[in-house]
Amino acid sequence: MEKYVYSAQSLDSAMREYEREYCVSSEKVYAAYHAGECIEGVSRFTQSVWASFYEEVLRLTDGEGLADEPIMTRVGRALVGA
Amino acid sequence: MDVWEYFQTRDREIAECSLRMVEGISPYAEEEGNDQRGMVFCSLAFNGYDPDSTYLSIHEVVAVRGSGITRIRYAYFLVINGVEIGGYERHATHDPPVHQHCSGKKPHETAPSKVVSFKEAAQEAWKYVSEFGTPEGVGADVEED
Numbered sequence: 001m002e003k004y005v006y007s008a009q010s011l012d013s014a015m016r017e018y019e020r021e022y023c024v025s026s027e028k029v030y031a032a033y034h035a036g037e038c039i040e041g042v043s044r045f046t047q048s049v050w051a052s053f054y055e056e057v058l059r060l061t062d063g064e065g066l067a068d069e070p071i072m073t074r075v076g077r078a079l080v081g082a
Numbered sequence: 083m084d085v086w087e088y089f090q091t092r093d094r095e096i097a098e099c100s101l102r103m104v105e106g107i108s109p110y111a112e113e114e115g116n117d118q119r120g121m122v123f124c125s126l127a128f129n130g131y132d133p134d135s136t137y138l139s140i141h142e143v144v145a146v147r148g149s150g151i152t153r154i155r156y157a158y159f160l161v162i163n164g165v166e167i168g169g170y171e172r173h174a175t176h177d178p179p180v181h182q183h184c185s186g187k188k189p190h191e192t193a194p195s196k197v198v199s200f201k202e203a204a205q206e207a208w209k210y211v212s213e214f215g216t217p218e219g220v221g222a223d224v225e226e227d
Contacts, residue, residue: 001086001089001090001093001110002108003086003110003111003112004108004110004111004112005111005112005113005114005115006111006112006113006114006121007113007114036192043159043161043166044159044166044169045139045141045157045159045166045169048141048157048159048171048173049123049141049157051173052121052141052143052155052157052173056121056143060113
């Protein structure tokens with residue numbers, strides 16, 4: 001069995017790939033996931049994985065995230081719908 | 083114990099459930115610098131069915147707790163003939179944390195669920211695949227005039 005590792009950087013890269021593929025921000029997906037809403041064109045499984053990666057990045061970076069803007073700030077804005 | 087022991091068990095259970103990994107993917111990974119936490123992320127083909135259209139998508143976040151493994155999070159979703167039929171999820175920040183999406187009454191409907199093992203989810207998925215899936219090779223030899 002080949003052993004692989006993941007990091008905040010690799011998970012963040014995967015999320016950016018999702019963003020490019022589905023043309024929707026991670027923040028929007030995360031907020032929708034928690035609201036129990038579906039996003040057209042994004043399967044429930046993909047939403048679940050996307051949200052999982054999102055939370056893992058936050059955990060691995062102590063809530064800071066990796067993007068220019070701290071993820072927690074963007075999460076907060078997404079959750080209040082601003 | 084580390085997550086790789088768990089991954090070996092998962093590998094064995096996949097075969098026991100008559101499922102197989104789609105070739106060319108690497109479904110298991112540990113957190114960088116921490117072999118006590120890891121992820122599973124892959125699609126599994128059902129033996130005898132077209133892996134491109136009928137598959138079980140699985141994602142788990144697992145961590146070693148004491149002498150065992152906890153699935154902090156899981157998602158097992160079934161796709162038949164390209165359509166996401168439903169699945170099971172466990173996620174602490176959801177309400178309820180353990181739930182299913184497979185009533186068949188409306189898209190993305192959520193209902194509470196008991197915690198399901200991977201094997202239980204796979205067995206449940208097989209019921210649907212057996213009834214609604216198209217076995218490999220069916221219609222393959224039909225030629226149109």
